[in-house]
Amino acid sequence: MEASFDRSTQGSNQGNLGVEGRRRLEGRSTKRHRAPWATQQHSATASAEESLQLSQNRYAGGVDTYLQVVIWQTTALTNERNDIDIVRRRLEANVLLIKALGGGWDTSQLPKV
Numbered sequence: 735m736e737a738s739f740d741r742s743t744q745g746s747n748q749g750n751l752g753v754e755g756r757r758r759l760e761g762r763s764t765k766r767h768r769a770p771w772a773t774q775q776h777s778a779t780a781s782a783e784e785s786l787q788l789s790q791n792r793y794a795g796g797v798d799t800y801l802q803v804v805i806w807q808t809t810a811l812t813n814e815r816n817d818i819d820i821v822r823r824r825l826e827a828n829v830l831l832i833k834a835l836g837g838g839w840d841t842s843q844l845p846k847v
Contacts, residue, residue, distance in 0.1 A: 772820045779813040786810045 786806040792798035832838060 772824075775813070775816050775820055779810070779817050782806070782810040782813045 786803070786809070789798055789803050789806040793800060793803045
């Protein structure tokens with residue numbers, strides 16, 4: 735479920751957000767289309783890890799050279815790093831959104847357990 739931006743409430747909220755905050759908020763809200771990339775990258779990582787396992791099995795059976803194993807290890811590592819980078823960018827975008835809204839949190843705002 736995506737949240738929609740209501741222009742009628744924009745005026746009341748603009749007093750709370752600075753010009754820089756509104757610019758950051760608008761810039762980050764357009765990044766929603768990147769979610770499919772994360773899914774595609776995750777699939778690429780899973781495929782590379784499966785190919786690495788197959789290559790290792792083929793090497794153990796004497797069918798492939800160790801160079802093939804190293805190539806698949808490099809591919810799998812690159813895909814894993816890309817996966818991690820996507821997560822890092824998502825977290826960074828969340829932090830920048832909270833900062834742009836002028837907010838933050840501390841432990842006193844957490845529910846008492």
